[in-house]
Amino acid sequence: MNPGFHKSFGASFRQVEPLEIEWPSYYESVESEYHILKNAGLIDFSLYGRIRFKGNDVLDFLNRLSTNDVKSMSDGDVCVTVLTNEKGRIIDSVRLFKDSECIWMICAPQNDKKVFQWLDRYIIRDDVKMEVVTESWDQFEITGDQATVVLQKLFGKIPSKGKFQKVIFEQNDLIISSSNILKIPCFTIIAPQSTSSKLWSQLSMSGAKACGWDAYNILRIEQKIPLYPYELSDKFNPLEAGLYEAVSFTKGCYIGQEVIARLDSYNKVQRQLHLFELDDQVSFENKILADDKEIGIITSSVFSIMHKRNIGLGYVKTEFVKNNARFTILERSKKISCTILNSELKAS
Template sequence: MTATTAAGANPTADFGDVRAEFYALLSGCGVYDLGWRAKIVLTGSDRVRWLNGMISNNVRDLATGHGVYAFLLNAQGHIQADLYVFQRGNSLLVDTERSQREKALQLFDHYIIADDVEVKDVSDQLTALGLTGPGSRKVLERAGILAPDLGYLQFADATWNNASITVLHAGEEAKDSWQIWIAPGHIRALWDSLVKAGARPSGTSALNLFRIARGIPQFGQDIRERDLPQETGQMRALSFTKGCYLGQEIVERIRSRGAVHRQFGAFAVAGPLPEPGTKMHAEGKEVGEITSGAVLPLPGGDRAVALGYLRREAVGKELHAGAAKLTPTQTPIQ
């Protein structure tokens, strides 16, 4: 776990072979540091009702041991943060990127008026490792961790080497994906055990390749504070039956209209890979913007792929970004 802090706030970019690390995530088992995620605990008798009125997904009907992905919006419907919420029975646990933590805490504090809700940042008390790849379950079992039969975003508490852990099935985009939440003091021993059991250490560079291959937008890179939920394509973050929440009026207006003006997607690149921020053009008009891109070192050969937003009227037209030609493509790309 070289060059990684105890709580993993500054994880390693790579472990010497990004291609091999990427392959492990695709076809073996890669282990990676999730200390760059923040953990926030909500307690108090009003916590469920209050948070349900703050975020875009349904917390009210969330069973213990289950989680949801959601957006935190402003009153204009623009995305301020993306996060996961987990029902732990006596509390709710919010998981978001550390870069979004302060914004989330500020919004939480602003909207707690006379509600019985206490918000506590526990990021320095709880960290996590992730495992992705078809060999992940076997690696967990060889390390002495039972991987229970859990659905997407379901979790179970357990004990490992006298340490309390939580095993989370984190794989919608990658079905063979798990997280182990654990106190920072035990993270090194857990890392070593998983590597010994067959997991390949994988850094943030390989993880970025993996998310681009899966077409997953990242907050701060592909999802900006000016973007609207439906533009991102992340419909899993929205509930249209839960009732009112911050920004809900805009989300409902878009739903009733039936479409957004632009949509996030993946594009095969022929030519030089365009930088993030490069505009897309069709028939001489600006029709979109690149937000991410990478040359994916796939087993069948390298493929250049970009992610970005394309205006609806440009669908089906010949697209260019800089000197490259773009073709919409389906994800995942393998």
């Protein structure tokens, strides 16, 4: 959506690293919006990528190029799957929505063109047509225990968890999908850009309150949710990232399948994504050290509102994984201690 629209709602913007994009950081305050997200938060996720597929071979095509059992999808289904390269490394973790006319793919911010180009390499004689629609469709997330109430006021019936449906707004089709990705009710809305400003206003009038990226990022790190390009990139594989629910070990072959199957069968996952307690916030991709030896990397860090301490996500070599193990991060010549936490932190 237009930045000027969000500024009219009081948004403050900042550049999100390493994406180098301007995103609404907060509207009132990060702390208040953190709590709003658990009630009825409204976030603009239009910078996520959207690709639309049509053709008789789309399901078979995507099934050959991603980790989950996409081929079994029916109309109204939502499926999370991972696109992997020949080495089993992550290109993106995507969500698919299937209806009778097309399949929608939601990919990470600023990753739509990369995903499109990679998929396009494998279309040979397949009846598959792809279109990047990121610029013509917007995307919102509504989160929290009251999100259902907000949507029912506008649309009546809403989809059950793991499903999506089409609704009519201003004589246009919208897509609404349901998930529990933040361990709270979450709904994704995909809307034509021509209607998105009015839709945002209507959602606000129905009880949803605007929230920025900063509060969402704190919540997703607390819940150990990986995101491209931080925890998800071609440096890591889906098993290292803990994306087991997005991997089928019984379906047929796909790009990277042999590597992933071998890692699982022989218990050869060399790194694992974990939550850390940090003595201070650290920079993206800072190294984790044990006795001055590199054993991992920090991918995200924030000050946790729930736990009243600095936390972060990062990968560490499997052999070093044990509860309360302490390591060191070197941040601009300053040594910062970090502790791996296998169990959930208790709120302070």
